[in-house]
Amino acid sequence: CEGVHLYYSSPSDINYFGYLDSYGAQLHPLPSDPEGVVVDSLLAEGNPKNDKVLFIWSSCNPPTNVSLSKGRRDKILSVCKTHNIPVIDNCMLELYNLEKDGPNYLFRQGFSDGVVQIGAFPRGMAAGTWLSWIVAPKSVILRLEDIKEKRFRTIDILSQKILLHLLETGELQNYHDSVREKLREDTFSNNYLIQKYLGDIADWNRRASGWCFWLRFKKPINTKLLFESRQGISFNPGFFYDPLDTQHIMLNPPSLTKEQFEEGLKKLREEILYLFPEAFNKG
Structure with missing residues (x-):
């Protein structure tokens, strides 16, 4: 009411x-x-x-x-x-x-x-x-x-x-069980792909997760600029969910094929490297 x-x-x-x-x-x-x-x-x-x-x-x-x-x-x-x-x-x-x-x-x-x-x-x-x-x-x-x-x-x-x-x-219930088993397999491979392309610049909860991934960049990145300059990359910036959030992005693998997800991660890494090379500097 x-x-x-x-x-x-x-x-x-x-x-x-x-x-x-x-x-x-x-x-x-x-x-x-x-x-x-x-x-x-x-x-x-x-x-x-x-x-x-x-x-x-x-x-x-x-x-x-x-x-x-x-x-x-x-x-x-x-x-x-x-x-x-x-x-x-x-x-x-x-x-x-x-x-x-x-x-x-x-x-x-x-x-x-x-x-x-x-x-x-x-x-x-x-x-x-x-x-x-x-x-x-x-x-x-x-x-x-x-x-x-x-x-x-x-x-x-x-x-x-x-x-x-x-x-x-x-x-x-049997259907739920079979879907969850498939999701566990997909989650394992998705965690591997995120680690491969973004593991050096971001952290996330690696527990079993069948829906999405909430990534936090280790170093400050202007996620608004990253979102505005994306080229065919599917992700949601953190400020969609909290107007003050400038550190996170959300990835949603179930909406993509595995090939699309990996290609998107590759493009995302390239875009971040172009816009924010300092994010890859250690220390």
């Missing part, structure tokens, strides 16, 4: 898309670490009020690609339950979460009444199965308006029947 105070982990794609503040929400970034949003900072903002809502990505938070650790998930639920703070959990990138204790909330038991989860079924299961889903308390579901176009209602019904069959037979 208009005037709600929405708290979220920064950096975030909330700044990139700008879709939440357009509905009247007042946005408040919270710091994050390698385990996810630092929920204690939510309480440091003052006495929690009824108009506070916490927005999280439980898996692969864009652009940092951090998935909440089990300890951090438990801490978030505990704090928000104690202070009656609702949680909106975006699970859209759940399939890309390769952590051993990563959440799979679609099949999770013990759903909390204070959490609204949103996500989507993967396109690759069958034609016409690109359906979003939401899990929430009954009172929330009853208040939701149908904002989707209804022109393809019959296809939606068919998709639901297909997905119901996949859920009941366990094929959806």
Whole structure:
């Protein structure tokens, strides 16, 4: 509702898309670490009020690609339950979460009444199965308006029947498992390619990561100039997600073929060498 105070982990794609503040929400970034949003900072903002809502990505938070650790998930639920703070959990990138204790909330038991989860079924299961889903308390579901176009209602019904069959037979879980295995292989090769072309000038989280890579340059680089001068190179600069960020870029291999990704890394290195040769100087 208009005037709600929405708290979220920064950096975030909330700044990139700008879709939440357009509905009247007042946005408040919270710091994050390698385990996810630092929920204690939510309480440091003052006495929690009824108009506070916490927005999280439980898996692969864009652009940092951090998935909440089990300890951090438990801490978030505990704090928000104690202070009656609702949680909106975006699970859209759940399939890309390769952590051993990563959440799979679609099949999770013990759903909390204070959490609204949103996500989507993967396109690759069958034609016409690109359906979003939401899990929430009954009172929330009853208040939701149908904002989707209804022109393809019959296809939606068919998709639901297909997905119901996949859920009941366990094929959806099998599909998730097979995709994750492929993502692990791709992540290993992508880490190798990034190390090959940018390892001497940038650092990044090398843990299993199926969605993106959040690179931090070891020496100052004008990422705005780098972005403006790119030649057929696909990357997002850090200031897309945090206006003050001048040290990071985000790479998104799943949107490219392996050949395109390697060619892009090669061009990126050449562009940085041309614009900022000092970045390659040791010491």
